Amino acid sequence: MGTGTDFINTRVDMFGYYLDLAWRSLRHHQVLAALMVLAIALGIGASVTMLAVLHNLSGNPLPGRSGVLFHPQVDPRPAKLSGADVEPPDDLTYIDAVNLYQLGIAPRRAVMSSNWLPVRADAPDSPLAMYTDRATTADFFAMFGVPFLYGAAWSAQDDASHAQVVVLSRAMNQKLFGGGNSVGRTLVIATKTFRVAGVIDDWNPQPRFYDVNGGAFGKPEQMYLPFFAWLDLPQDYGYGPMNCWGNDPNAGTHDPRVQQCTWAQFWVQLDTPAQAADYRAALVQYSAQQHQLGRFQRDPDVRLRGLLDWLDYKRVIPVTVRMQTWIAFGVLLICLVNTVGLMVAKFLRKSGEIGVRRALGASRRDVFAQCLIEAGVVGLAGGLLGLPLAWLGLWMVRQQPVSFAASAHFDPSMLGVALLLAVLSSLLAGVWPAWRASRVAPALQVKSL
Amino acid sequence: MRIHLQVRPILAALHSHKAAVVLLVLEIALTMAVLGNLVFIVYGNIQRAHVPTGVAESGIGLIQSIGVIGQDNPGTAAGNIAVLRAVPGVADAAYGGPPLWFVQSNPVFVDPSRKQALAKVYEFQGSQGLVSTLGLRVIQGRAPARDELPVAENATKDTEVPVLATQALASRLFADGHALGKVIYDGGSNPMRIVGIVDHLRGGITGRADDDYALVAEFLLGNQNVGGGFMIRAGDPAHLPEVLAAAAAALQKANPGHVQSKLYTMAELRENYFRSDLAAGRMLVAIMLILLVVTALGVSGLASFWVQQRRRQIGMRRALGATRGDILHYFQVENFLIVSAGVLLGALFAYALNLFLMHRFELAHLPAHYLLVGALALWVLGQLAVLGPALRAAAVPPVVATRSV
Numbered sequence: 001m002g003t004g005t006d007f008i009n010t011r012v013d014m015f016g017y018y019l020d021l022a023w024r025s026l027r028h029h030q031v032l033a034a035l036m037v038l039a040i041a042l043g044i045g046a047s048v049t050m051l052a053v054l055h056n057l058s059g060n061p062l063p064g065r066s067g068v069l070f071h072p073q074v075d076p077r078p079a080k081l082s083g084a085d086v087e088p089p090d091d092l093t094y095i096d097a098v099n100l101y102q103l104g105i106a107p108r109r110a111v112m113s114s115n116w117l118p119v120r121a122d123a124p125d126s127p128l129a130m131y132t133d134r135a136t137t138a139d140f141f142a143m144f145g146v147p148f149l150y151g152a153a154w155s156a157q158d159d160a161s162h163a164q165v166v167v168l169s170r171a172m173n174q175k176l177f178g179g180g181n182s183v184g185r186t187l188v189i190a191t192k193t194f195r196v197a198g199v200i201d202d203w204n205p206q207p208r209f210y211d212v213n214g215g216a217f218g219k220p221e222q223m224y225l226p227f228f229a230w231l232d233l234p235q236d237y238g239y240g241p242m243n244c245w246g247n248d249p250n251a252g253t254h255d256p257r258v259q260q261c262t263w264a265q266f267w268v269q270l271d272t273p274a275q276a277a278d279y280r281a282a283l284v285q286y287s288a289q290q291h292q293l294g295r296f297q298r299d300p301d302v303r304l305r306g307l308l309d310w311l312d313y314k315r316v317i318p319v320t321v322r323m324q325t326w327i328a329f330g331v332l333l334i335c336l337v338n339t340v341g342l343m344v345a346k347f348l349r350k351s352g353e354i355g356v357r358r359a360l361g362a363s364r365r366d367v368f369a370q371c372l373i374e375a376g377v378v379g380l381a382g383g384l385l386g387l388p389l390a391w392l393g394l395w396m397v398r399q400q401p402v403s404f405a406a407s408a409h410f411d412p413s414m415l416g417v418a419l420l421l422a423v424l425s426s427l428l429a430g431v432w433p434a435w436r437a438s439r440v441a442p443a444l445q446v447k448s449l
Numbered sequence: 450m451r452i453h454l455q456v457r458p459i460l461a462a463l464h465s466h467k468a469a470v471v472l473l474v475l476e477i478a479l480t481m482a483v484l485g486n487l488v489f490i491v492y493g494n495i496q497r498a499h500v501p502t503g504v505a506e507s508g509i510g511l512i513q514s515i516g517v518i519g520q521d522n523p524g525t526a527a528g529n530i531a532v533l534r535a536v537p538g539v540a541d542a543a544y545g546g547p548p549l550w551f552v553q554s555n556p557v558f559v560d561p562s563r564k565q566a567l568a569k570v571y572e573f574q575g576s577q578g579l580v581s582t583l584g585l586r587v588i589q590g591r592a593p594a595r596d597e598l599p600v601a602e603n604a605t606k607d608t609e610v611p612v613l614a615t616q617a618l619a620s621r622l623f624a625d626g627h628a629l630g631k632v633i634y635d636g637g638s639n640p641m642r643i644v645g646i647v648d649h650l651r652g653g654i655t656g657r658a659d660d661d662y663a664l665v666a667e668f669l670l671g672n673q674n675v676g677g678g679f680m681i682r683a684g685d686p687a688h689l690p691e692v693l694a695a696a697a698a699a700l701q702k703a704n705p706g707h708v709q710s711k712l713y714t715m716a717e718l719r720e721n722y723f724r725s726d727l728a729a730g731r732m733l734v735a736i737m738l739i740l741l742v743v744t745a746l747g748v749s750g751l752a753s754f755w756v757q758q759r760r761r762q763i764g765m766r767r768a769l770g771a772t773r774g775d776i777l778h779y780f781q782v783e784n785f786l787i788v789s790a791g792v793l794l795g796a797l798f799a800y801a802l803n804l805f806l807m808h809r810f811e812l813a814h815l816p817a818h819y820l821l822v823g824a825l826a827l828w829v830l831g832q833l834a835v836l837g838p839a840l841r842a843a844a845v846p847p848v849v850a851t852r853s854v
Contacts, residue, residue, distance in 0.1 A: 031753065032754065035750040128520075128707075130515060247563045323806070324733070338744070338750075341476060345754040402724075
């Protein structure tokens with residue numbers, strides 16, 4: 001080994017030679033090799049399936065925008081409340097929702113909730129049907145980057161004047177108006193006439209970060225109404241998932257304006273860290289002021305979580321998915337123990353061959369490297385076979401009637417993860433057997449030949 | 450006898466393959482740990498999906514008929530109940546919802562000051578006929594008589610409401626067993642007097658004890674226009690789907706101002722309720738199968754390796770008079786010993802894993818008999834996996850002994 005390049009060339013040559021040896025060895029012991037590859041493939045298939053599900057479920061729902069979206073929380077609960085969570089409530093009471101909405105220091109903000117309402121097209125004898133709605137304020141669409149097919153969002157002026165306008169989802173526009181440009185047409189919502197302001201394209205960020213009450217992987221609502229006009233409607237269809245303190249958990253069922261019930265979600269856009277700091281200070285100040293007024297009994301306790309922190313805090317990933325992921329990795333571990341056992345056996349069988357190589361001058365390191373490369377080849381083969389298995393696994397998940405089924409698709413990045421996981425884990429499994437094989441004493445083996 | 454004699458030489462032989470044996474034992478133990486817990490979770494899911502709610506499930510159908518505020522509608526509550534009862538095949542009908550369908554769960558108190566809630570209770574409220582439509586079994590006391598029902602329009606916040614309580618709730622609230630006639634309170638202001646006890650009524654089925662804590666209250670409805678859930682009970686459960694459809698049509702005809710959102714039979718509600726649990730169960734069963742296959746691969750892989758390695762020794766034993774059966778048994782016993790060691794270690798692992806799952810996912814404590822199921826499965830699996838290699842070993846002719854390898 002004279003120069004550096006020679007050294008590298010030798011290494012590369014040796015690597016090629018070891019690959020060739022590995023290939024020959026595996027072909028020679030086809031059954032054992034097939035068993036190892038199959039075991040690794042099954043382990044990789046199971047774990048990559050669950051990894052892909054987990055990866056898709058914990059993704060960023062609004063890449064590019066998530067950094068500037070924040071979820072403010074204040075604590076309006078009584079000082080003494082047995083069994084209460086230490087964290088402030090997720091949602092706001094009606095009064096806090098209105099006050100924070102009017103606070104106006106965030107560049108954009110949206111207050112919202114959801115329920116379902118009876119709707120019919122504005123034509124005689126058209127049938128009534130229930131449609132889900134999100135009641136919110138004008139900034140919702142720009143803040144969350146909702147794409148419009150026709151028309152546009154309503155204005156802040158519309159919010160202020162309680163205008164009866166509506167933004168339809170693509171599917172609802174299809175159902176009611178046959179899918180054309182329906183801007184300006186009217187429909188009857190809870191007996192009041194609303195004018196279509198816009199129609200949005202399919203939009204379904206997952207997890208549905210802006211309202212995780214009742215699961216973060218649900219469908220989006222079918223239409224969007226101005227929040228304050230929505231509150232005016234003659235309706236009693238619930239006002240979203242409501243949490244009330246005190247003895248009567250139903251205090252707000254028919255009256256969303258009661259003091260002791262939280263139910264409105266609230267989001268703000270804050271473009272710079274300075275704005276976020278100012279907004280946090282404003283929340284503290286607001287809480288202190290409400291405390292002085294006697295409305296808040298607790299000392300100011302506010303939260304201003306960014307979108308991704310919020311999803312983290314809410315642990316939106318279904319518990320069954322987390323458990324299944326743990327179990328899938330348990331399976332992978334078992335597959336690896338299995339592979340270690342088979343490799344020990346396999347290298348042991350090659351003792352004679354290894355003894356000859358050692359006697360002919362191969363160092364322990366050479367033998368170790370050769371065995372490890374054989375393990376890597378097994379892992380690579382297992383990974384390649386595991387990919388279609390993972391694909392099959394994801395297909396099976398998609399067939400399940402679970403809310404996150406649609407999220408179970410094969411991400412190209414998972415391809416690399418699967419192969420890397422397969423090779424790394426099989427190398428790991430190969431270390432000990434290879435080390436054992438490299439301890440084979442040359443003389444003993446040569447003698448027995 | 451023979452098997453007993455074989456154990457010592459087997460142990461001696463295994464001793465010289467320590468590494469592979471230890472790994473195999475470890476693999477079986479890990480498989481056992483995961484398998485035991487998975488069987489427990491899946492079986493728990495399946496069992497829960499078959500817990501009865503306590504109502505006449507096979508005959509009950511639900512019509513969700515939603516009133517639109519501000520919309521004219523000629524139908525009345527009492528009229529609607531009469532319309533439903535008049536539909537051929539309907540045995541009973543009432544306004545109110547069945548179990549597993551948005552049943553409210555509220556704290557309940559035995560003192561009027563409402564200081565300390567004793568339990569969270571499913572509250573079933575509905576019209577006259579609710580108890581008989583649900584088909585509840587009153588085992589003590591009686592169902593509220595029609596003339597003592599509070600009239601919905603006249604009820605004030607002090608009106609006493611006669612209620613039925615489940616047996617489980619009655620003994621939770623009144624440990625002395627004298628619940629009949631006692632007054633209890635929920636978050637609202639009305640006192641509720643327990644006039645009867647029903648055997649079971651589960652609002653939801655989560656596996657917790659308070660599933661079976663329920664109260665049923667009937668109110669006398671008259672001319673008001675109410676929307677929500679209307680229930681029917683078909684006289685012949687076999688005809689429920691047709692009867693339900695006919696009832697829904699009749700109800701819609703009487704209430705042109707209502708929106709009918711959905712019809713459900715109780716069986717469909719149950720299916721929806723357990724859908725995601727059963728889906729998770731199917732995933733776990735798939736994982737279990739993978740696990741069993743991998744372990745079988747490991748066992749039979751190592752066994753065939755050993756058979757091949759010991760061909761010469763097997764030949765010698767055969768030459769010295771061992772029968773094919775002896776050789777077969779040798780490998781079977783060897784496998785049994787290894788699997789048994791794995792199972793013993795696996796029982797420990799299973800409990801450790803169960804502690805972790807209990808801590809992290811609120812899983813219940815793993816009962817010992819699930820470990821027996823896991824052990825049995827692994828013993829059978831081991832014997833099946835070793836059968837091929839062992840038969841190959843038994844087929845080794847004695848003449849091999851005379852050849853050099």
